[in-house]
Amino acid sequence: MQPDGKLREIRVGLIGCGVVGGGLVKMLARHAGQLAANGLAFRVTHVAVRDTAKSRGVDLSGARVCANPMDVAADPDINMLVEVMGGNDIAVIAACAALTRGIPLVTANKHALARSLPRYLEAAGGRVPIGFEAAVAAHIPIIEVLEHSLGCEDLTLVKGVINGSTNYILTFMERAGCEYDAALADAAAKGFTEADPTLDVEGFDAAEKLSLLALKAFGTPVALERMHIEGVTNIRQVDIRLALELEHRIKLVAAARRVDGGLSLRVHPALVHRGELLADVDSEFNAIILEGPGFNQLTFLGKGAGELPTASAVLNDMVKIARGGTGQLPGIDRGPALPLADTGNLRLCYFLRMRAEAADSSALVASLEGMGLKVLSIARTTLDETNYLGVITDVVEESRMVGLLPGIRALPQVKGDLALLRLDKDNYRDIVEREQSAYFGASLKRQPGPRI
Numbered sequence: 001m002q003p004d005g006k007l008r009e010i011r012v013g014l015i016g017c018g019v020v021g022g023g024l025v026k027m028l029a030r031h032a033g034q035l036a037a038n039g040l041a042f043r044v045t046h047v048a049v050r051d052t053a054k055s056r057g058v059d060l061s062g063a064r065v066c067a068n069p070m071d072v073a074a075d076p077d078i079n080m081l082v083e084v085m086g087g088n089d090i091a092v093i094a095a096c097a098a099l100t101r102g103i104p105l106v107t108a109n110k111h112a113l114a115r116s117l118p119r120y121l122e123a124a125g126g127r128v129p130i131g132f133e134a135a136v137a138a139h140i141p142i143i144e145v146l147e148h149s150l151g152c153e154d155l156t157l158v159k160g161v162i163n164g165s166t167n168y169i170l171t172f173m174e175r176a177g178c179e180y181d182a183a184l185a186d187a188a189a190k191g192f193t194e195a196d197p198t199l200d201v202e203g204f205d206a207a208e209k210l211s212l213l214a215l216k217a218f219g220t221p222v223a224l225e226r227m228h229i230e231g232v233t234n235i236r237q238v239d240i241r242l243a244l245e246l247e248h249r250i251k252l253v254a255a256a257r258r259v260d261g262g263l264s265l266r267v268h269p270a271l272v273h274r275g276e277l278l279a280d281v282d283s284e285f286n287a288i289i290l291e292g293p294g295f296n297q298l299t300f301l302g303k304g305a306g307e308l309p310t311a312s313a314v315l316n317d318m319v320k321i322a323r324g325g326t327g328q329l330p331g332i333d334r335g336p337a338l339p340l341a342d343t344g345n346l347r348l349c350y351f352l353r354m355r356a357e358a359a360d361s362s363a364l365v366a367s368l369e370g371m372g373l374k375v376l377s378i379a380r381t382t383l384d385e386t387n388y389l390g391v392i393t394d395v396v397e398e399s400r401m402v403g404l405l406p407g408i409r410a411l412p413q414v415k416g417d418l419a420l421l422r423l424d425k426d427n428y429r430d431i432v433e434r435e436q437s438a439y440f441g442a443s444l445k446r447q448p449g450p451r452i
Contacts, residue, residue: 007036007039007040007041008039008040008041008322009041009043010040010041010042010043010079010080010318010322011043011045011077011078011079011080012042012043012044012045012078012080012081012082012318013044013045013046013047013048013072013073013075013078013080013081013082013098013103014044014046014047014048014063014072014082014084015047015048015069015072015073015081015082015083015084015085015091015094015095016048016049016083016084016085016086016091017047017049017056017058017060017084018049018084018085019306019307019310020084020108020134020307020310020311020314021047021082021084021085021311022056022057022058022307023307023308023310023311024082024084024311024314024315025044025056025058025059025060026058026311027308027311027312027315028042028044028315029059031315035319038319038323040319040322040323042318042322043062044060044062044063045062045063045064045075045077045078046063046064046066046071046072046075046077046078047060047063047064047065047066047072048065048066048067048068048069048071048072048085048094049065049066049067050067050085051067052065052066052067069083069085069090069091069093069094070090070093070094070097072094073094073095073097073098073101073103074097074098074101078098078103079103079104080103080104080105080106080318080321080322081094081095081098081103081104081105081106082105082106082107082314082318083095083105083106083107083108083109083112084107084108084109084134084310084314085109086108086109086111086112087109087111087112088111088112088115088116091109091112092112092116092119092120095107095109095112095120095123096119096120096122096123097123099120099123099124099125099128099130100123102127102128103128104128104129104130104131104321104327105120105124105128105129105130105131105327106130106131106132106134106314106317106318106321107130107131107132107134107135108132108134108135108310108313108314109132109135110132110135110136110205110208110209110212111199111205111208113132113135113208113212114207114208114209114211114212114224115208115224117215117221117329120329121329121330124327124329126330128327129321129325129326129327129328130327130328130329131317131318131320131321131325131327131328132212132317132328132329133313133314133316133317133328134310134311134313134314134317135209135212136162136209136212136213137160137162137209137286137288137300137302137304138286138302138303138304138305138306138309138310138312138313139302139303139309139310139312139313140286140288140300140301140302140304141300141313141316142213142288142300143212143216143328144328145290145298145300146213146216146217146290147216147328147331147332150290150292150295150298151332153292153293153294153295154292154293154294155217155218155258155290155291155292156257156258156291156292156293157255157256157257157258157289157290157291157292158210158213158214158217158218158255158256158257158288158289158290158291159253159254159255159256159257159278159288159289159424160253160254160255160278160286160287160288160289160300161251161252161253161254161278161281161285161286161287162206162209162210162213162254162286162288162304163200163203163205163206163209163252163254163286163304164192164283164284164285164286164303164304164305165187165192165193165197165200165201165205165284165305166200166201166203166206166231166232166252167251167252167281167282167283167284167285167286168183168187168190168192168283168284169183169184169187169201169232170183170232170235170240170249170250170251170252170269171282171283172186172187173235173237173240174240174244174249174250177237178237179236179237180232180233180234180235180236184197184201192284192305200231201231201232201233202229202231202233203229203230203231203232203252203267203268204224204229204231206252206254206267207224207227207229207254207265207267208224209254210227210254210255210256210265210267211223211224211227211265213254213256213288214256214263214265215331216328216331217256217290217334218256218258218263218334218337218338219332219333219334219335219336219337219338220263220337220338221337222256222263222265222340226265226340227265227266227267228265228266228267228268228343229266229267229268230267230268230269231252231269232252232269234419235250235269236419237383238353238381238383238388239353239390239419239421241381241383242351242353242379242380242381242388242389242390243271243351243390245379245380245381245390246271246351246377246379246390246392247273247274247275248271248272248273248274248279248351248423249271249272249274249279250269250270250271250272250421251269251270251272251278251279251281251424252267252268252269252270253266253267253268253269253270253272253278253424254266254267255267258338259341259345259346260341260345261338261339262338262339262340262341262342263338263339263340263341264340264341264343264346265340266343268421268422269421269422270421270422270423270424271351271392271421271422271423271424272423272424272425273423273424273425276424276425277289277299277301278424281301284303284304284305284306285301285302285303285304286301286302286303286304286305287299287300287301288300343398344397344398344399344402345397345398345399346397346398347395347396347397347398348395348396348398348401348422348423349376349392349393349394349395349396349422349423349425350392350393350396350401350420350421350422350423351390351391351392351393351420351421351422351423352390352391352393352408352418352419352420353388353389353390353417353418353419353420353421354388354389354391354408354414354415354416354417354418354419355386355387355388355414355415355416355417355418356387356388356389356413356414356415357387357413357415358380358387358389360389360413361378361380361389363413364389364391364411364413364414365378365391367411367413368391368393368408368411371404371407371408372396372400372404373393373394373396373401373404374393374394375391375392375393375394376392376393376394377391377392378390378391378392388417392423401420405418405420
């Protein structure tokens with residue numbers, strides 16, 4: 001409330017009024033009384049949409065509706081801009097035009113932020129607030145936590161399942177016993193993917209979100225071209241089955257971690273042990289895990305997409321800025337940017353899937369160990385009358401593992417169809433020993449050889 005007892009009016013320019021924008025208009029109407037009790041009155045006065053003739057299912061009678069986002073960004077009457085249109089072209093130009101005029105920005109557009117961050121920062125000039133909580137994990141308040149609650153922590157790891165579309169696809173493959181194409185079709189039919197799902201299924205959406213998380217957690221901006229990015233398009237039903245036999249589930253994991261004084265950013269499918277929280281994150285849900293010496297580990301779980309979760313995150317940023325908040329960019333200074341680690345030097349455990357007869361498993365293990373790969377676990381399954389083996393190795397350097405693949409393909413026990421996935425944890429040996437200790441007793445010494 002202002003000193004004269006009047007509500008502070010925030011005249012909002014809205015670019016995009018689809019799922020998220022429409023949800024925001026609904027929430028502003030629904031929470032008008034609560035906002036007024038806190039001295040705020042948000043009024044959407046100008047809206048840009050691609051099709052002005054299309055019915056939106058929300059009340060826009062008090063706003064001018066146009067087709068040009070620049071008209072909204074240049075409107076002298078607005079004092080806040082909300083951009084939920086998406087894309088990395090006109091959305092960026094309009095947002096930066098408003099920032100240059102000193103108009104605060106709230107955006108859910110991770111694609112534009114991740115790929116055009118310097119333009120936003122230059123336009124804001126360190127003086128105009130930018131809120132982007134909704135761009136990372138919808139209503140999971142991870143940016144708020146990184147910016148304020150953990151602003152003085154030396155974080156060591158940020159990782160999670162942060163793409164609901166791919167998580168739904170992998171969950172559906174597991175539950176329906178189908179291949180990737182059928183799961184993708186089901187996800188599309190239920191509205192969990194865009195018309196072109198490439199950004200999701202190839203891992204780029206998760207990578208864009210990870211770049212923003214790394215910026216807030218480590219103060220290091222990283223271009224997508226410098227990340228290791230793999231999607232889920234090559235995951236097969238046999239991989240799902242073998243992973244389950246090995247007490248793992250396959251998830252698309254995005255992770256940024258400190259490694260030997262540098263920073264490693266990776267997005268790829270990974271086997272997550274059933275005892276880990278990430279293994280239980282299903283369908284369109286997201287989960288983010290933070291690690292640091294001051295608190296060990298924190299986990300955040302919630303819906304990472306959808307009309308109301310995303311609109312709610314947008315509205316919360318609007319309220320923070322209206323009440324005098326500084327926004328989230330550039331944010332707290334976490335010191336000099338970290339150099340990027342060489343991914344070839346990372347030490348991980350690996351999962352190998354190959355077409356091979358069960359009777360060949362002993363000879364195969366001997367051959368792999370003759371190549372310097374310690375085998376910790378083996379699983380077998382049959383699919384379409386074809387026999388497959390799944391093998392989990394002990395820790396090995398990434399560059400060495402990749403270099404060994406041609407030799408593994410040439411082994412007489414391997415009948416082709418070789419695939420490699422990484423494990424989420426590099427301490428799988430500890431997991432094996434913990435399981436065996438729980439089953440056989442704490443005094444049991446781990447015996448040499450693979451767990452079969």
